[in-house]
Amino acid sequence: MSAPVDIPVRADAAAPPVGIAVLPALDGSVPSTAAAAAAAGPAARAARRLRSVPPGLVLAWLVIAVVIAWALVPWLFTAQDPVSGVPAEKLQGPSLAHLFGTDAIGRDLFTRVVYGAVHSLSGAFVAVTVGLAGGTLLGVLAGSIGGVVDAVVMRLVDVLLAIPGLLLALSIIILLGFGTVNAAIAVGVGSIAAFARVSRSEVVRVRQADFVEAAFGSGGRLSAVLVRHVLPNSLTAVIGLAALQFGAAILAISTLGFLGYGAPPPTPEWGLLIAEGRNYVATSWWLTVLPGLVVVAVVLSANRISQSLGRTR
Amino acid sequence: MAYLARRTGQALIVLAIAFTATFVMLQALPGDAILIRFESPELGLSPEQIADIRAAYGADVPPLQQYLHTLIGFLQGDFGTSVQYGTPVRELIGSALPDTLPLAGLGFLVAVVLAVALAFLSTLAPFGWLRRVLRALPSVFVSVPVFWLGIVLIQVFSFQLRLVPVIGADPVQALILPVLTLAIPISAPLAQILARSIDEVQLSPFVAVVRAKGAGPARVLWRDVARNALLPAITIAGVLIGELIGGAVVTETVFGRAGIGRITEQAVANQDVAVLQAIVILAALVFVLVNLAVDLVYPILDPRLKRKAVAA
Numbered sequence: 203m204s205a206p207v208d209i210p211v212r213a214d215a216a217a218p219p220v221g222i223a224v225l226p227a228l229d230g231s232v233p234s235t236a237a238a239a240a241a242a243g244p245a246a247r248a249a250r251r252l253r254s255v256p257p258g259l260v261l262a263w264l265v266i267a268v269v270i271a272w273a274l275v276p277w278l279f280t281a282q283d284p285v286s287g288v289p290a291e292k293l294q295g296p297s298l299a300h301l302f303g304t305d306a307i308g309r310d311l312f313t314r315v316v317y318g319a320v321h322s323l324s325g326a327f328v329a330v331t332v333g334l335a336g337g338t339l340l341g342v343l344a345g346s347i348g349g350v351v352d353a354v355v356m357r358l359v360d361v362l363l364a365i366p367g368l369l370l371a372l373s374i375i376i377l378l379g380f381g382t383v384n385a386a387i388a389v390g391v392g393s394i395a396a397f398a399r400v401s402r403s404e405v406v407r408v409r410q411a412d413f414v415e416a417a418f419g420s421g422g423r424l425s426a427v428l429v430r431h432v433l434p435n436s437l438t439a440v441i442g443l444a445a446l447q448f449g450a451a452i453l454a455i456s457t458l459g460f461l462g463y464g465a466p467p468p469t470p471e472w473g474l475l476i477a478e479g480r481n482y483v484a485t486s487w488w489l490t491v492l493p494g495l496v497v498v499a500v501v502l503s504a505n506r507i508s509q510s511l512g513r514t515r
Numbered sequence: 516m517a518y519l520a521r522r523t524g525q526a527l528i529v530l531a532i533a534f535t536a537t538f539v540m541l542q543a544l545p546g547d548a549i550l551i552r553f554e555s556p557e558l559g560l561s562p563e564q565i566a567d568i569r570a571a572y573g574a575d576v577p578p579l580q581q582y583l584h585t586l587i588g589f590l591q592g593d594f595g596t597s598v599q600y601g602t603p604v605r606e607l608i609g610s611a612l613p614d615t616l617p618l619a620g621l622g623f624l625v626a627v628v629l630a631v632a633l634a635f636l637s638t639l640a641p642f643g644w645l646r647r648v649l650r651a652l653p654s655v656f657v658s659v660p661v662f663w664l665g666i667v668l669i670q671v672f673s674f675q676l677r678l679v680p681v682i683g684a685d686p687v688q689a690l691i692l693p694v695l696t697l698a699i700p701i702s703a704p705l706a707q708i709l710a711r712s713i714d715e716v717q718l719s720p721f722v723a724v725v726r727a728k729g730a731g732p733a734r735v736l737w738r739d740v741a742r743n744a745l746l747p748a749i750t751i752a753g754v755l756i757g758e759l760i761g762g763a764v765v766t767e768t769v770f771g772r773a774g775i776g777r778i779t780e781q782a783v784a785n786q787d788v789a790v791l792q793a794i795v796i797l798a799a800l801v802f803v804l805v806n807l808a809v810d811l812v813y814p815i816l817d818p819r820l821k822r823k824a825v826a827a
Contacts, residue, residue, distance in 0.1 A: 357525075357528055357529065357532060358532065360525075360529045361529050361532045361533045361536060361799070363802075364529055364530075364533060364757075364798075364799040364802045364803055365533065365757075365795055365798060365799050365802075366757035366758065366760045366761040366798050366802070367757070367758075367761055368760075368761030368764055368765070369760065369761060369764075369779070369791075369794065369795050369798055370795075372764075372779065372783045372791065373537060373540060373791060373795055374540075375783060376782075376783050376786055376788065376791055377540055449658065453658070453660055456660050457660060457661065457662060457765060460660070460662045460663075460765075461662075461764075461765070461768060461780060461783075462784070463783065473660070473662070476660075476662065476663055476666065477662075480666055480769075483666060483669055483670050483674060484674050487670055490663065490666045490667070490670070491667060491670070494659075494660060494663035494666075494667065497660055497663065498655070498658050498659055498660075498663075501657075501658035501659075502654065502655060502658040505654060505657070505658060506654075
């Protein structure tokens, strides 16, 4: 009984609006209603895209943005001095006046963490740049020239992979000496192998594509084809890896800082901050726990972002 | 057979390059450890005496001769002499190994148990939110600095809960926190790989067939899914061993334990090049051997690969 009733109702109610809205749009003369829809289009699409972004990813970008702001304009986030303290206020727990508490000579820990961001971030930036430049160069050479070059480069990469990251970094530090930049370079050399492998496999993949063959066929030289066609198309995977290595570099640099091979005191580098707080674990938990949580948050965010970059590929 | 020979050859080449590279980097470049150690004015040594010491360490001959001498030494298990302690590096490492092996061995074991538990619970646990939390745990674990984890564990278990004594702990108690510190970050990549391969295997057609034939969830999981899902995890064993060595350096420093990690840290602080080179080469050797073993064992565990290799 219900089915014959249903059909006329649907035909009456649904058909006319669709006809009005779609048909004029198709022949190009856009009436006012369709214009409104078109104008709402980009905004609606943007809103939809925003809603489809997972909240965790938004949070990750937010964390990275805040930390970059700490590195660029630390004085906007805190009015206190990172190096000189107020001895009368030493070893106070977290409070409104001192968000992260104070250390053994009365320095505000939150201020030191904020001012430390520039050391950790620039260190990680140097490390990723070293790894990206060295690794991509090796990988692209191996992938595009092939043959003996490929074999030699990949054996070198095997060697870099065979030595545990920390030991490799320590070997380079013993060579270059202690310091923030040296520690960063040491960490960067450790990531060359990963960049070389990814960029090589990407170049090999892209080289087999038809458009690259076409570029060669229409008289393109190797270097020109590499720069114009192969590199841009190999970049996405490398960028995803760079984000991942950024988080790993922050971890590794803080480890070297903790061991005392990075920045000298009183630099508020994050690893060094935790090392200094170590003598007060029994009484002042905030000196180690809070800077460590900041490191965890930053690394977690970098990893989350790298995961999202990998997925868009 | 040809495969075995090729893989062994590759492994030897990697080791040879590693040795040459570390030799060039650590010994032939400036920052001569002997000069740093003995040239300080406090010792009051004359240039002739320093020259004698250099001769005693074999540092006065041309680099190529030094290289051959060191290489032959390494092949015979003689890693030179520590400038800092004045004892053979082999003795130094030999005396530290008994402290590190239980830590590294237990750390690896706990990491594997933790990873397997996490991977299976994150696909099996009741409630979606619990599975999601367990899925997210490994990515938190890899983001935690090892040294910080150690300090936090000391804070929580020794100072807050007073479960593990800081002073006067017996050898077993003294191992608990370091093993946990070492195991947690290492378990993370393993758990991720396991979870991913469990997902893959569960979706594969043969599991559907087994289910359709009426197998219960427990049988499907243990007999069919687990056996197939554990295989890919073996491939990252070498990487995990490397992480274990790096982790031992940090863990031993945090907990003030004597061992290989501590020696490494001291060697870097004192520019004791011979010690660091020996440890780097030994670490590379372990990595290469483990990977070689994995490559050789994998086709035996997974006959499909052997057939593929024969066909190719």
